[in-house]
Amino acid sequence: MKAPLVYTNVVVRNWQPWVKLGVHEITNPMGFFSRVKLDYPVSLGDYRFPSNPDEPMVLHLVHVPTLPAGAGLDQRTAWRTARALLYTKTFDDFEQRIRDELGRMLGPGGFDASRDIRAITVNRWGHGYAYGQNSLFDEERDPAVNVVAQRKVGRLSIAGSDAAWSAYAHAAIDEAHRAVAEVGS
Numbered sequence: 001m002k003a004p005l006v007y008t009n010v011v012v013r014n015w016q017p018w019v020k021l022g023v024h025e026i027t028n029p030m031g032f033f034s035r036v037k038l039d040y041p042v043s044l045g046d047y048r049f050p051s052n053p054d055e056p057m058v059l060h061l062v063h064v065p066t067l068p069a070g071a072g073l074d075q076r077t078a079w080r081t082a083r084a085l086l087y088t089k090t091f092d093d094f095e096q097r098i099r100d101e102l103g104r105m106l107g108p109g110g111f112d113a114s115r116d117i118r119a120i121t122v123n124r125w126g127h128g129y130a131y132g133q134n135s136l137f138d139e140e141r142d143p144a145v146n147v148v149a150q151r152k153v154g155r156l157s158i159a160g161s162d163a164a165w166s167a168y169a170h171a172a173i174d175e176a177h178r179a180v181a182e183v184g185s
Contacts, residue, residue, distance in 0.1 A: 005128025017109030129167035
């Protein structure tokens with residue numbers, strides 16, 4: 001079972017409002033986008049990240065579809081339901097939320113969505129993060145449960161974060177190590 005997740009990138013004509021407000025990331029726990037930040041300063045080959053606030057910049061926005069508190073569902077059912085709701089959202093739904101929230105967050109710094117937004121991409125992952133055991137809702141998991149996720153299929157060994165019931169890279173690396181050893185045996 002995986003949690004749904006949405007990563008959105010918004011290209012803006014400059015990042016002066018961020019400088020004027022003195023921020024590089026905004027945590028917005030009650031908003032549609034829980035995290036809004038300037039993209040990572042990465043340079044590769046001939047590409048150089050924007051270092052001047054007058055240059056265009058990519059903003060990274062994160063939306064984690066959830067259900068209202070008190071919905072009375074276990075986590076897995078809640079994620080299934082949130083995933084189904086995510087798939088009903090249109091690009092226009094996301095664009096309206098982007099323009100509204102960025103306007104309210106960055107407007108005091110001079111941001112104007114109609115003038116400053118140059119491009120938007122919305123990346124929806126209905127299956128974003130692997131489900132990890134939650135001691136509040138789950139009984140102690142039998143270690144044998146992982147065996148199903150790690151079972152070889154013919155000469156193929158299964159790896160990845162799902163086989164470890166973990167969403168993180170270190171777990172996927174550990175599973176890859178295990179799977180390679182299985183293939184060699």
